[in-house]
Amino acid sequence: AAGVIQSPRHLIKEKRETATLKCYPIPRHDTVYWYQQGPGQDPQFLISFYEKMQSDKGSIPDRFSAQQFSDYHSELNMSSLELGDSALYFCASSLGQMNTEAFFGQGTRLTVV
Amino acid sequence: GESVGLHLPTLSVQEGDNSIINCAYSNSASDYFIWYKQESGKGPQFIIDIRSNMDKRQGQRVTVLLNKTVKHLSLQIAATQPGDSAVYFCAENINSGYSTLTFGKGTMLLVSP
Numbered sequence: 604a605a606g607v608i609q610s611p612r613h614l615i616k617e618k619r620e621t622a623t624l625k626c627y628p629i630p631r632h633d634t635v636y637w638y639q640q641g642p643g644q645d646p647q648f649l650i651s652f653y654e655k656m657q658s659d660k661g662s663i664p665d666r667f668s669a670q671q672f673s674d675y676h677s678e679l680n681m682s683s684l685e686l687g688d689s690a691l692y693f694c695a696s697s698l699g700q701m702n703t704e705a706f707f708g709q710g711t712r713l714t715v716v
Numbered sequence: 717g718e719s720v721g722l723h724l725p726t727l728s729v730q731e732g733d734n735s736i737i738n739c740a741y742s743n744s745a746s747d748y749f750i751w752y753k754q755e756s757g758k759g760p761q762f763i764i765d766i767r768s769n770m771d772k773r774q775g776q777r778v779t780v781l782l783n784k785t786v787k788h789l790s791l792q793i794a795a796t797q798p799g800d801s802a803v804y805f806c807a808e809n810i811n812s813g814y815s816t817l818t819f820g821k822g823t824m825l826l827v828s829p
Contacts, residue, residue, distance in 0.1 A: 607759075636816065645805055645819040646760065659816045693759050704750065705817060707759035 605629055607696050607708035615714045616684050624679040624711045628696030634658070635677040636705055637669060640691040652677060653700045684715045726824040735793040735827075739806030739820045744787060748809035750817065751780060751791045753802045760805060763791070793825075801827045 608627040616622050628635050634653045638646035639662075648661035652671035663669070666684075671677045681688060691712050695705040729735050741749065747768040752760035766773045766780045766789075773780050779792040789806045803824050807817040 638819075645821055648816055648818065651816055661816065695759075704762055704765060706762065707752075709759050710757075712757075 607694055607706055609692075609694050609708040609711050611711060612709065613712045613714075615716060617716055618684055618686060620684050620715075622681045622684060622713060624681070624692055624694075624713070626677045626679070626694030626696075626708060628675050628677070628694075629698075629706055632696035632698050632706075633675060634697045634700045634703075634705075635671055635675070636695040636697075637663075637677070637679050638693040638695065638707075640693060640710075642690075646693060649679070651700070658700055681713075686715050689713060689715045725821070726826060728826045728828065729796050731796060731798055731827055731829050733796050735791075735796045735800070735825060737791045737793075737804050737823045737825065739789040739791075739823075741787050741789060741806065741808045741820060742818070743808060743810045744784070746808040746810050749780070749782060749789055750807045751778075751789070752805045752807060752819075753800075754805060754822070755802045763804075796825070796827050798827045798829055801825055 610625045636651040637649040640646040649663040650669050651659045655671045667681050669679045691710045693707050693710045695707045697703045697705045750765040751763040753763050754760045764775045764778050764780050766782050771782050777794045781790045803822040805822045806820045810818040
């Protein structure tokens with residue numbers, strides 16, 4: 604079965620650079636979530652989209668932005684990268700946005716040097 | 717063996733034992749809960765969910781118990797296998813109307829052959 608696809612799997616950036624992470628949800632899923640997971644930490648919710656509109660917002664820094672496109676894929680744009688942004692970034696998708704199972708991708712490991 | 721979540725972040729058991737992983741959730745208004753398994757370098761993988769109108773749900777080798785009075789979740793794994801070794805997170809839907817999940821602190825389960 605198709606799963607959530609994230610790209611790239613690994614990314615190395617320097618401080619103050621920008622990065623774009625991509626997420627392709629499971630076909631027919633209309634909701635996308637972004638999570639950040641630091642080393643040894645639990646995943647922290649950043650932002651979500653339902654039907655291409657932002658639906659919920661968590662602890663996403665102002666330096667980050669995201670959107671969901673007409674084909675339901677989503678991109679997380681990160682600017683002015685800081686060392687503390689180094690983390691695993693997970694995308695999850697679900698069908699609908701009301702108390703429904705979210706399926707996670709394999710994540711993008713971002714390292715800021 | 718039994719874990720008390722934050723106070724015992726690593727649970728070590730022998731193959732064939734039953735494992736119990738505990739989680740204290742934060743919001744009494746949360747109405748949907750999921751247990752996720754996360755292997756090293758991979759995204760969280762759905763194990764089992766439960767809604768707040770239930771106090772027990774069983775899956776294949778897994779059982780989730782929900783005690784809303786004390787805001788406590790537990791995951792029971794029967795006949796634990798080495799392949800069950802991973803970090804286990806409980807997650808709650810803390811924002812009514814959205815499927816945004818708030819993750820609890822993980823518990824590492826180590827299964828020895």
